[in-house]
Amino acid sequence: MMRGPQIALSVGLWALLAASIVLAVTFGPADISPHEVWQTIAQHLGLPVQSGVTRLRDAIVWELRLPRVLVAAGIGAGLALCGAIMQALTRNPLADPYLLGLSSGASFGAVTFLLAGAALLMPVGAFLGAGAAMALTLLMTRLLGGATPSRAILAGIAVSALAAAATSFLIFWSATGDSYREILSWLMGSLSGTTWGDAGIVTGAVLLLGLPMLLAGRALDAFAFGDNAAATLGIDVVRLRWLLLGATALLTGALVAVGGAIGFVGLIIPHVVRLGTGSRHRLLLPVAMLLGASFMIWTDTAARSLFAPRELPVGIITALLGAPIFLLVLLRYRRAT
Amino acid sequence: MSAGLTFEAVSVRAGEAVLLDAVSCQAHAGRLTGLIGPNGAGKSTLMRIALGLLPLQSGRITFAGADLPGMNRRVRAQLTAFVEQSGAAEVQLTAREVVALGRIPFQSIWQASPSPADDMAVEAALADVGMASFAERAYHTLSGGEQQRLQVARALAQAPQLLVLDEPTNHLDVQAQLSILTLLRQRARAGATVLLALHDLNLAAAFCDELIVLHQGHLVAQGPPEAVLTPALLHDVYAVRASLLRHPGTGRPMIAYDMPSE
Amino acid sequence: MRLSFHLVALAGLALSVAPAWAQTSYPLTLDNCGVAVTLAAAPERVVTIKSTATEMLLALGLGEKIVGVGFQDGPVPEPWAAAGAGLPVLAEKLPSQEVVLEAEPDFVYGGWESNFAADGVGERPSLTELGIASYVSPAACRSVKPVKLSFDGLFADIAEMGTIFDVTPAAEALIAEQKAELAAIVPDSRGLTAVWYSSGTKAPYVGAASNAPAMMMTALGLDNIMGTVDDGWISASWEAIVDANPDVIVLVDAAWNSAAQKKTLLAENPITSQLDAVLHERYLVVPFPASEAGIRNVGATADMAAQLAALTFDQ
Numbered sequence: 001m002m003r004g005p006q007i008a009l010s011v012g013l014w015a016l017l018a019a020s021i022v023l024a025v026t027f028g029p030a031d032i033s034p035h036e037v038w039q040t041i042a043q044h045l046g047l048p049v050q051s052g053v054t055r056l057r058d059a060i061v062w063e064l065r066l067p068r069v070l071v072a073a074g075i076g077a078g079l080a081l082c083g084a085i086m087q088a089l090t091r092n093p094l095a096d097p098y099l100l101g102l103s104s105g106a107s108f109g110a111v112t113f114l115l116a117g118a119a120l121l122m123p124v125g126a127f128l129g130a131g132a133a134m135a136l137t138l139l140m141t142r143l144l145g146g147a148t149p150s151r152a153i154l155a156g157i158a159v160s161a162l163a164a165a166a167t168s169f170l171i172f173w174s175a176t177g178d179s180y181r182e183i184l185s186w187l188m189g190s191l192s193g194t195t196w197g198d199a200g201i202v203t204g205a206v207l208l209l210g211l212p213m214l215l216a217g218r219a220l221d222a223f224a225f226g227d228n229a230a231a232t233l234g235i236d237v238v239r240l241r242w243l244l245l246g247a248t249a250l251l252t253g254a255l256v257a258v259g260g261a262i263g264f265v266g267l268i269i270p271h272v273v274r275l276g277t278g279s280r281h282r283l284l285l286p287v288a289m290l291l292g293a294s295f296m297i298w299t300d301t302a303a304r305s306l307f308a309p310r311e312l313p314v315g316i317i318t319a320l321l322g323a324p325i326f327l328l329v330l331l332r333y334r335r336a337t
Numbered sequence: 338m339s340a341g342l343t344f345e346a347v348s349v350r351a352g353e354a355v356l357l358d359a360v361s362c363q364a365h366a367g368r369l370t371g372l373i374g375p376n377g378a379g380k381s382t383l384m385r386i387a388l389g390l391l392p393l394q395s396g397r398i399t400f401a402g403a404d405l406p407g408m409n410r411r412v413r414a415q416l417t418a419f420v421e422q423s424g425a426a427e428v429q430l431t432a433r434e435v436v437a438l439g440r441i442p443f444q445s446i447w448q449a450s451p452s453p454a455d456d457m458a459v460e461a462a463l464a465d466v467g468m469a470s471f472a473e474r475a476y477h478t479l480s481g482g483e484q485q486r487l488q489v490a491r492a493l494a495q496a497p498q499l500l501v502l503d504e505p506t507n508h509l510d511v512q513a514q515l516s517i518l519t520l521l522r523q524r525a526r527a528g529a530t531v532l533l534a535l536h537d538l539n540l541a542a543a544f545c546d547e548l549i550v551l552h553q554g555h556l557v558a559q560g561p562p563e564a565v566l567t568p569a570l571l572h573d574v575y576a577v578r579a580s581l582l583r584h585p586g587t588g589r590p591m592i593a594y595d596m597p598s599e
Numbered sequence: 600m601r602l603s604f605h606l607v608a609l610a611g612l613a614l615s616v617a618p619a620w621a622q623t624s625y626p627l628t629l630d631n632c633g634v635a636v637t638l639a640a641a642p643e644r645v646v647t648i649k650s651t652a653t654e655m656l657l658a659l660g661l662g663e664k665i666v667g668v669g670f671q672d673g674p675v676p677e678p679w680a681a682a683g684a685g686l687p688v689l690a691e692k693l694p695s696q697e698v699v700l701e702a703e704p705d706f707v708y709g710g711w712e713s714n715f716a717a718d719g720v721g722e723r724p725s726l727t728e729l730g731i732a733s734y735v736s737p738a739a740c741r742s743v744k745p746v747k748l749s750f751d752g753l754f755a756d757i758a759e760m761g762t763i764f765d766v767t768p769a770a771e772a773l774i775a776e777q778k779a780e781l782a783a784i785v786p787d788s789r790g791l792t793a794v795w796y797s798s799g800t801k802a803p804y805v806g807a808a809s810n811a812p813a814m815m816m817t818a819l820g821l822d823n824i825m826g827t828v829d830d831g832w833i834s835a836s837w838e839a840i841v842d843a844n845p846d847v848i849v850l851v852d853a854a855w856n857s858a859a860q861k862k863t864l865l866a867e868n869p870i871t872s873q874l875d876a877v878l879h880e881r882y883l884v885v886p887f888p889a890s891e892a893g894i895r896n897v898g899a900t901a902d903m904a905a906q907l908a909a910l911t912f913d914q
Binding site: 219221225228229231232233234235274278279 | 385389390410413414421429430435438441442444447448488495
């Protein structure tokens with residue numbers, strides 16, 4: 001991609017993200033006009049504006065909608081980034097952030113905490129579960145003979161299956177009444193009830209982990225033709241792979257802890273971006289983050305507004321959109337070859 | 338201290354198997370050195386150890402006097418380049434972007450975009466392999482031969498003093514084979530050390546200034562083609578009977594294999 | 600001719616007083632949740648799943664016929680606690696088909712349709728093949744959408760149970776008792792809005808328009824903020840609830856999610872803590888088993904009416 005269109009694309013996606021945030025906060029079951037929404041936000045930000053909304057509507061905008069939109073942006077950006085990096089590290093176009101057993105482990109941790117009565121601590125459980133699954137995957141990779149991508153994938157599949165089985169057993173054994181619903185909502189991925197605390201976690205994780213991962217873009221390109229080619233281009237293949245796997249695991253763990261196991265974003269967004277930018281990671285990674293953020297904002301807006309006053313888990317929307325989008329991407333690949 | 342690539346008593350074992358047995362040889366600067374031998378002779382192993390892709394178990398490998406496997410990998414990547422079979426083509430890169438990968442050893446992680454030096458090196462490399470008009474084509478739409486030429490271009494973009502190639506002309510049309518080998522010889526003449534593993538003995542004889550012959554991990558012979566390629570060696574190493582002729586134009590050895598009896 | 604006239608009159612008289620001594624004529628066939636249930640005689644050995652089923656039978660004086668209970672939601676309340684004390688418990692959760700069959704029932708009464716799964720008590724066709732009749736509490740039917748639940752509908756369900764077990768007099772006595780208690784409940788006249796909060800932390804599960812929550816809130820004179828959604832319960836958004844700012848919040852007290860836990864959650868959440876109902880603790884508490892269609896609904900409604908009457912709204 002030539003430089004001019006590159007810059008235009010980046011600027012365009014930043015603009016899309018900003019516009020998405022500004023617009024998405026105006027959607028919701030409560031009947032608040034966009035003008036009032038923006039005034040409320042402006043007032044909270046310290047600008048000399050008086051919004052005339054009631055105390056509760058003020059809270060709806062500032063405590064419900066705004067943090068939720070920001071969390072959606074962060075999760076979308078983070079998952080897209082992790083998906084792109086996993087696809088590069090494993091050289092497998094079907095890789096997603098959950099490949100190393102992370103989401104199954106997080107689900108197990110979250111469900112354990114929920115069924116133990118600590119529903120509000122589900123994020124902690126999820127994070128611990130993701131970490132445990134990752135450690136187990138790495139241990140199994142070692143036992144299988146060393147950290148190559150295919151061994152890591154195999155180990156991850158095994159750990160995923162184990163964690164999923166354990167989760168199912170736990171659900172079957174202990175779940176009563178309505179906890180099925182909470183569990184299902186978590187397993188599909190849902191941003192209901194996200195708070196400013198969640199926004200802090202997600203933003204922190206994306207900034208602390210995601211931004212440094214962007215710097216690995218050029219090195220990831222070196223992997224295009226295999227480990228040997230990368231090594232002869234001066235890349236410390238083993239160390240880079242472990243660093244990136246570790247960073248991906250931590251970031252994905254944090255995101256899943258807040259939003260549950262939202263599917264398809266990490267898999268699909270990198271492919272959609274590749275159609276436009278090609279595989280150069282210096283460009284692919286930041287563009288994937290921007291597109292992922294906007295995508296997640298709008299899918300979550302749909303999840304909470306389409307069937308108001310009902311709320312759907314956002315994972316349902318991403319799955320419904322994800323499958324046809326993936327088919328379209330595959331068709332474009334076929335036509336190009 | 339020689340300016341080329343020197344192997345001293347390099348040995349490698351894998352469990353019970355001996356992959357290389359105290360191999361000592363040299364690829365000189367300014368010369369095109371061919372590494373030949375049957376499958377399993379140890380050619381790939383020797384090259385990979387030199388570039389730090391496989392661990393060196395015993396012996397020494399130096400380039401221009403400096404320890405090559407022990408060198409800082411980034412520095413080594415700025416000095417040497419490696420070309421192997423073009424392999425997986427799942428990438429969504431253009432031809433130019435593939436060649437541009439060769440500039441990675443010279444770019445820092447903070448560098449936002451390629452420098453003018455990078456761009457010049459890429460353009461020159463594309464032109465050298467005759468692929469300048471393919472620059473914007475998608476890599477995966479190109480033929481095997483075109484992809485292989487781009488891999489060579491990528492290596493050239495690294496502006497290496499040592500070029501190591503593992504059978505770079507397999508799957509290529511005759512014209513492409515000749516053109517790449519000519520290009521490599523030009524590089525050698527310009528001062529680079531070029532070591533390439535070849536399968537086709539006649540190509541090796543036609544282009545290489547020196548040949549290193551490996552057989553079952555041992556060094557069997559080293560020297561100019563007319564000295565190394567004898568019917569006796571061909572019989573011992575390759576188990577074939579042949580006659581040696583001379584190329585009418587270049588005077589280089591040409592092998593005429595005896596046909597096996599019906 | 601005179602004799603036939605007398606006979607007809609006598610028959611007419613007999614028929615007119617027939618309801619008072621109504622007896623079920625078997626074989627009895629009825630449609631229950633899309634399945635045709637045929638009974639050759641009144642069931643003698645019953646397995647009940649969920650408290651609503653157990654309590655229904657106990658209230659009709661059929662405790663002797665219960666050979667096993669499963670997946671109960673709590674202890675049996677007065678005045679049937681004594682009768683319910685010794686009932687054989689097949690499982691804490693949903694018993695498997697084998698365990699149910701071991702009790703040799705001829706009638707399995709499930710409080711939820713999902714009880715009749717293959718990995719639960721067994722699918723209804725498979726039970727029928729074994730000669731065991733199955734019955735789903737009509738308000739809990741999911742495969743066939745039930746009509747909007749009303750107290751009259753509930754009483755009709757009690758009557759149907761009476762018919763099945765040939766204890767129509769007991770059923771009618773129960774219905775009469777419940778009707779009287781219901782009639783004594785005066786709906787609140789203050790025009791209050793309410794939300795029925797059943798469970799859920801991140802996404803609240805609330806009562807909507809068509810099942811027990813709506814039925815009870817109507818009797819209480821409360822305006823259900825989710826009353827326009829045609830479903831039993833829905834997963835709602837906090838935003839919709841907060842925007843409606845209900846005057847009263849009904850909290851379902853369940854073993855796995857108590858009313859106390861809900862109160863804490865509401866008070867600590869940055870947005871719900873600002874609701875008037877939370878600030879002034881305007882809560883009504885209803886125990887979970889009484890929150891699904893069954894014989895405890897009337898009593899729970901009366902109890903909630905008393906709680907409601909005690910709430911003041913002078914800010």
